[in-house]
Amino acid sequence: MFKKDASWKKYSDIIDLPHHVSTKHPHMSSEDRAAQFSPFAALTGHEAAIKETARITDEFVEPDADKKQELDEELQMIRMALADNKTAKVQMIFFKPDGKKSGGSYETITGNIKKIDEYNGLIVFDDKTTVKIEKVIDILEV
Template sequence: MAVERRAKQFAPFAALKGFEDAVREKEIIYEPRRILSEEKKNELDMKLRMLKPGMEILVEFFTGNPSLPGFGRYHTVKGDVAFFDPSVGLRIGDTEIEIRDICEMSGDVFEILEMPC
């Protein structure tokens, strides 16, 4: 048998195409989207009004799962705001976040709001 043909018999073979991806998808734990209280919505609104590009913040946000409506994962990203438009969303580094998906924002720029009275 020629060397080229012999090498082909040892090539990787996947009997179930996409099986590994399906297993990995099932390993991810999705949780229901949290409903924010009116107080929390007002707090986020005040923080969004203070937000400007260049500020360093930490944002927790929700990304939905298209195959499970109402369920998804929460992510946290920290960095400088590269882009902000209150009608569209914001970008921190390569992460684009829609305003409606934000559930928490913190950072030194918000210290005035976070101090107890």
């Protein structure tokens, strides 16, 4: 195993000593020891950051004055229905701002409106979904 040359003689005093066994730390298994030398991802999260940057968002397009008037009339009809304890089942298209970057996406929700919160400018659905009134693009009765 060792060549018997001059370098070998430097270790002759310890070469036959028994292997040290720690009393403080348990013996490490071969799998755990091998895991120390396995490759690791030095740039953890880098790939996710690249995907997030590449993700495309839409920009909010403000409805024109005619469309805003139409939406106001629809919301007024919904307010009257809610005041009469009637249900207001609608399909609503709205803009949902992205939480991580500028822009967002246009989404559609279908459901019963529970209330219109004028103070906070929110439309609240039965399933507790909220939509900002200013982000509504279209309202269709179902």
